[in-house]
Structures are given as C-alpha cells and as structure tokens.
Amino acid sequence: MIIDLPDTSVSDIAKRLVSVREEGGAVALGRVLTLIIKSKRKLDEAVIDAANDASREHPMRVIVLVTDSRGEAKLDAEIRVGGDAGASEVVVLRAYGPAASNEETLITGLLLPDAPVVVWWPDEPPARPGKDALGRIAQRRITDTSTAPYAPDRLRQLDLVYTPGDTDLAWTRLTRWREQLAAVLDQPPFEAVTAVEVRGASSSPSTALLAAWLGMALDVPVDWAYESPQAWDHGIHSVTLRRASGDIVLERHSATHATLTQPGQPDHVLLLPRRSLRECIAEELRRLDPDLLYGRVLTEGWERLGPASEEF
Numbered sequence: 171m172i173i174d175l176p177d178t179s180v181s182d183i184a185k186r187l188v189s190v191r192e193e194g195g196a197v198a199l200g201r202v203l204t205l206i207i208k209s210k211r212k213l214d215e216a217v218i219d220a221a222n223d224a225s226r227e228h229p230m231r232v233i234v235l236v237t238d239s240r241g242e243a244k245l246d247a248e249i250r251v252g253g254d255a256g257a258s259e260v261v262v263l264r265a266y267g268p269a270a271s272n273e274e275t276l277i278t279g280l281l282l283p284d285a286p287v288v289v290w291w292p293d294e295p296p297a298r299p300g301k302d303a304l305g306r307i308a309q310r311r312i313t314d315t316s317t318a319p320y321a322p323d324r325l326r327q328l329d330l331v332y333t334p335g336d337t338d339l340a341w342t343r344l345t346r347w348r349e350q351l352a353a354v355l356d357q358p359p360f361e362a363v364t365a366v367e368v369r370g371a372s373s374s375p376s377t378a379l380l381a382a383w384l385g386m387a388l389d390v391p392v393d394w395a396y397e398s399p400q401a402w403d404h405g406i407h408s409v410t411l412r413r414a415s416g417d418i419v420l421e422r423h424s425a426t427h428a429t430l431t432q433p434g435q436p437d438h439v440l441l442l443p444r445r446s447l448r449e450c451i452a453e454e455l456r457r458l459d460p461d462l463l464y465g466r467v468l469t470e471g472w473e474r475l476g477p478a479s480e481e482f
Contacts, residue, residue, distance in 0.1 A: 175247040180279040183247050183261060187280070190251055190259075201258070203455065204282045206289045206304055207234045208273070216447070217292045218260060224452040225258035231282050232260045235304075237270035245269050245276070274303040286310075286458045290451070293317040300333025309458050312451075314339040315375040325375055329472045334460035340375040341464050342450040346442055347380060347406060347420070354411070354418055354430065363388045367410040372396035374405050378478070382471030383463075384409070395479035405444060 173190065175183060205221055213236050221232045244267060250260035261280055269276075281287060288310040289299075295313040296302040305311045315324045315338055328338065355363070366384045370377030374396075381394035397407060408421040416433030420440075423429060428442040 171250070171252045173249040173251075175249065178245055178247050180245070180276060183249070183263075184279050186249060187259070187261070190249060201229050201231050201282050201285060203228065203230045203286045203288060203458070204280075205230050205232045205258075205455070206277060206287065206308070207232065208289060208291050208304055209234070209236050210294050211236065211238045213262065213264070214292060217290075218262075220447040220451050221290075222258060222260070223448040224455055227452050228455045230258045230455075231280075231285075232258050233277060233280055234260065234262045235273060235276060236262070236264045237273065238264070238266050239270050241266045243267040243269040272303075274307065277304065278307070281307075288312065288455065288458070297327070298331045298333075299336055300331065305333075309335055310454065310460075311336050312339065312454055313337075316340050316373065325378055325468070325472060329468050332465060332468050334462075334465060336468075337454055337461050337464055338375075338379075338468075339447075339450045339454070341379050341461075341467070342453055343376050343405070343445050344380050344383070345453065346445065347409070348383065350420060350428075350430070350440065350442065351384070351409060351411070354420070354432070359415060361413040361415055363390055363411045363413055365390055365412040366392045367408075367412070368392060368394040368406070369397055369402070369408045370394075370406040371402050371404050372399065373403075377406050378472075378475070379467060380406060380409070382475045383467045385475055386467060386471035392475060393479055394475070 173186065175186060207217060207221060213234065218232070218234060225232065246264040248262040250262070263276055265276055287308045289304045289308040290312040291299070292314065296305065299305045299311040299313060313328070313336070315328065328336070366381070366388065368377060368381040368384065377394060377396065381392045385392040406422065408419060411418040419431040421429050421431070422442060426441065426443045428440050430438040430440055
C-alpha cells in the first residue's frame with residue numbers, strides 16, 4: 171500500500187505513520203534500526219528494492235530523502251507499507267527549494283526512538299561522510315566508490331577523511347574473494363607468501379581495496395594493476411599468491427565462476443558469483459559497530475600500497 175502526502179510537513183507524516191500502524195497492527199518495536207537513503211534529484215527504485223529485500227533480515231524503517239534545491243519550498247511524501255515495503259515501512263521524502271536545505275530537520279522527527287541509525291548514499295556521497303549533517307546522527311555510514319561520480323582517487327579521498335563507522339560497498343563486495351583466499355592459505359603446505367599480484371577492471375575500486383588488504387594481512391609487496399576494458403570490464407579479475415612451491419592463482423572467468431590453480435593439483439572451478447546490492451546492504455546492516463578491519467585497510471593498508479602498475 172502506498173499513501174501519497176503531497177505538500178505536507180514532517181509532523182503530518184509522523185502522525186500518519188502512527189495511524190497507519192494502529193490501523194494495520196504493525197508494531198513499531200519490531201523495527202531494529204532506521205535506514206536513511208539520501209539521494210539528489212532522483213529516486214532509484216532499485217535501491218529501495220534492495221533495502222526492502224534486506225529488511226526481511228533486518229526489519230527497519232527506511233527513510234528515503236530526495237533533495238532538489240530548485241523551485242519553491244515544498245515537501246512531498248509517500249508512505250509505503252505491506253507488500254510495497256517488504257518487512258519495513260518506507261517513507262519517501264521529496265524536498266524542493268529552501269525546504270531541501272536542512273536535511274537533519276527533515277529526518278529527525280521520523281527516526282525510530284532509541285534505535286540505531288544507518289545512512290546510505292547510493293551515489294554522490296558527501297566529501298566527508300562523518301561530518302555530514304546526516305552522517306553525524308548515524309552509527310554507520312555507507313558509500314559506494316564504484317558509483318557516480320566515479321574517480322580513481324576517491325579511495326585516497328576516503329582515506330584522508332575516514333571516521334570510524336564509515337564503510338564502502340566496494341569493500342563489502344570482496345567478502346567472497348577474501349573467504350576463498352583465506353581458505354586456500356589454511357591448507358598445506360603452509361608456506362609463506364612472498365608476493366601478491368592483483369588485476370581488475372579500471373572501474374573497480376574493489377581491486378585496490380583487495381590489494382591493500384592482502385599487502386597488510388600478508389606483509390608482502392603487492393603488484394596491482396587495472397586491465398583494459400577490452401581485456402576485463404567489470405570487477406576483480408585475478409589474484410596470484412607467489413610461494414616457493416609455485417603460484418596460487420584465483421581467476422574469475424565469468425560473472426558466477428572462477429578457477430583456482432594450485433601447484434600439484436588439478437584446476438578447481440569454484441562458484442564465485444558477483445554480489446548483489448541486496449546482499450551487500452544486508453551484510454552491512456548485520457553489524458552496527460565500526461568495521462575496524464575496513465578502517466585499517468583504508469588507512470594502514472592504503473598508505474603502504476604502492477601505485478598501480480601500468481597495464482594498459
């Protein structure tokens with residue numbers, strides 16, 4: 171069910187939420203957090219769908235704030251419940267003109283009492299998420315360096331302004347790669363890794379984050395590079411771990427599978443699917459404390475990582 175509230179106010183929206191819960195029997199205490207999704211000028215239904223899917227694991231209130239500084243002051247809203255909101259309740263706010271200038275005021279009256287707050291910028295994040303008006307009221311702040319406006323130096327910028335509680339979906343997408351590589355190194359012959367090579371698409375900040383993590387975790391030099399779009403056009407392509415007995419190579423060859431090559435063993439085809447937006451958001455919502463490993467990778471790991479090799 172979608173309830174439209176044109177030219178409204180935050181207090182009217184809050185009152186309508188209470189009446190909707192009373193009429194439908196929804197229990198506010200069943201919501202474990204508030205997820206704020208902040209966007210400029212456009213409403214991305216795919217982002218809301220991902221939040222709705224994640225809400226089946228984490229029941230929550232989702233507040234979508236779309237701001238457009240153009241035009242006269244106005245606030246339009248939608249309340250989505252039931253089948254249109256998964257296991258959450260979704261409030262969509264569209265603020266125009268001067269009404270869009272104070273984001274915190276628009277949000278605070280709709281937050282669940284005594285519940286953690288997570289802010290997600292699907293694109294165009296603030297330069298300093300931890301200092302942003304919405305970022306200051308949140309326990310976790312989610313950005314995605316692979317989205318617009320994409321720039322190769324965005325990881326460097328995040329390193330300089332990192333605040334505990336910040337995270338990046340480019341890091342979350344690495345979970346399966348990290349699991350597979352850790353599992354390989356837990357097997358005999360338990361030799362030390364002497365060097366690492368990482369390759370990936372030029373549009374993939376996950377490539378640099380994986381290289382930084384491996385260099386920090388294994389304390390070895392890392393040769394990393396972006397491949398040409400003609401050679402590989404999406405995500406991480408391969409990781410090579412060099413050891414005395416021979417190289418271990420994990421190479422993706424499709425959107426769902428990769429090949430693991432190890433000395434003295436036949437090649438293994440592994441299921442390594444690319445992670446969906448819903449999976450990434452659900453994983454980030456499982457923890458509301460700072461991701462300390464990501465913080466170390468972004469600061470310590472990135473600081474020690476050398477520049478990318480010239481691949482194309």
